[in-house]
Amino acid sequence: MCSAANQTCGAFLVWICADLYKGSWFEDMNTERRKSEFPEHTDENRRIWDANAHWWDDRIGDGNDFQTLLIEPASERLLCVAAGDVILDVACGAGRFARRMAELGARVVAFDHSAQFIQRARERTRKDDAVEYHVLDAAKTDALLSLGVGRFGKAVCTMALMDMPEIIPLFFALTRMLKPGGVFVFSVTHPCFHSAAIQRFAEMYEEEAGRHVIRTGVKVSSYLTSFAKKAEGIVGQPKAQYCYHRPIHVLLQSCFEAGFVVDGIEEPGLPEPDRRRAGVRWDDMPEIPPVMVVRMKLTRGSQPSTAGAADTPRA
Numbered sequence: 236m237c238s239a240a241n242q243t244c245g246a247f248l249v250w251i252c253a254d255l256y257k258g259s260w261f262e263d264m265n266t267e268r269r270k271s272e273f274p275e276h277t278d279e280n281r282r283i284w285d286a287n288a289h290w291w292d293d294r295i296g297d298g299n300d301f302q303t304l305l306i307e308p309a310s311e312r313l314l315c316v317a318a319g320d321v322i323l324d325v326a327c328g329a330g331r332f333a334r335r336m337a338e339l340g341a342r343v344v345a346f347d348h349s350a351q352f353i354q355r356a357r358e359r360t361r362k363d364d365a366v367e368y369h370v371l372d373a374a375k376t377d378a379l380l381s382l383g384v385g386r387f388g389k390a391v392c393t394m395a396l397m398d399m400p401e402i403i404p405l406f407f408a409l410t411r412m413l414k415p416g417g418v419f420v421f422s423v424t425h426p427c428f429h430s431a432a433i434q435r436f437a438e439m440y441e442e443e444a445g446r447h448v449i450r451t452g453v454k455v456s457s458y459l460t461s462f463a464k465k466a467e468g469i470v471g472q473p474k475a476q477y478c479y480h481r482p483i484h485v486l487l488q489s490c491f492e493a494g495f496v497v498d499g500i501e502e503p504g505l506p507e508p509d510r511r512r513a514g515v516r517w518d519d520m521p522e523i524p525p526v527m528v529v530r531m532k533l534t535r536g537s538q539p540s541t542a543g544a545a546d547t548p549r550a
């Protein structure tokens with residue numbers, strides 16, 4: 236019995252291994268990854284951000300609830316900014332968080348692909364602020380490495396990975412730009428609850444005791460498949476922007492493959508409102524985290540120190 240079971244088991248393993256060798260599993264993984272990268276959008280995406288930059292900065296450049304209550308406090312906790320840190324700010328927009336890190340004592344190198352955003356960032360920055368800005372695409376490995384190999388102890392990317400057509404080249408470049416053991420903190424719209432495919436709802440109904448209650452939340456009908464969809468980041472913005480949905484396993488797997496491990500995570504929610512309202516604003520649903528903030532740490536010895544830019548895997 237036992238040996239028959241072993242034989243069946245063995246045959247099953249051989250079958251699985253043969254299937255792996257045929258490459259179907261690896262092909263599936265690669266296809267999945269390819270579908271989550273959209274290099275064909277690069278130029279259009281930059282033009283859209285250039286068209287929206289000043290309008291966006293006029294609306295939220297001085298801070299809104301998402302920035303001041305969710306993203307900035309969680310990012311600061313996970314980054315632990317200390318005087319003397321040298322920090323890379325990826326896709327810095329108009330540089331609000333870059334200036335905050337400089338206030339906390341860091342030297343900051345910040346970049347964005349939108350010249351319009353960087354123009355605003357420079358206008359908003361005092362001469363003695365320890366921030367330097369560059370116009371640069373986060374998917375261009377050589378340009379990234381020109382900012383410094385092994386130069387940074389920390390890197391941050393606030394609310395931008397879901398706006399980038401390609402993220403894999405960035406993760407691999409970061410493994411070379413960071414010092415061994417360096418950390419990379421990123422925030423994104425929460426892939427489960429705040430993608431361009433969710434619907435928000437507000438319902439009012441009578442519960443058992445006959446009292447009216449309000450239920451607000453999100454409906455998720457697609458999650459596992461990555462997609463690109465045009466949407467408004469801020470209602471009424473000049474041009475709809477591309478939003479890139481990547482489920483958490485795709486997002487993190489890309490980091491793991493580059494040599495990072497997850498080292499911290501926060502899913503901050505907005506505070507409970509004074510009175511529940513039947514609204515579909517994020518502050519009407521304090522139980523749903525609209526953003527996710529993750530700290531990745533570079534594992535010791537994972538930096539491919541001699542690999543050239545051409546070695547960076549492209550999806």
Ligand SMILES: C[S@@+](CC[C@H](N)C(=O)[O-])C[C@H]1O[C@@H](n2cnc3c(N)ncnc32)[C@H](O)[C@@H]1O
Nearest residue numbers: 284326327328347348349372373393395398399
């Ligand atoms: C939602 S804004 C966030 C800006 C800033 N990090 C903040 O928190 O205010 C997204 C930013 O990503 C930038 N971006 C999108 N794709 C990029 C790319 N491939 N390279 C560099 N920046 C990019 C946009 O220009 C925009 O400034």
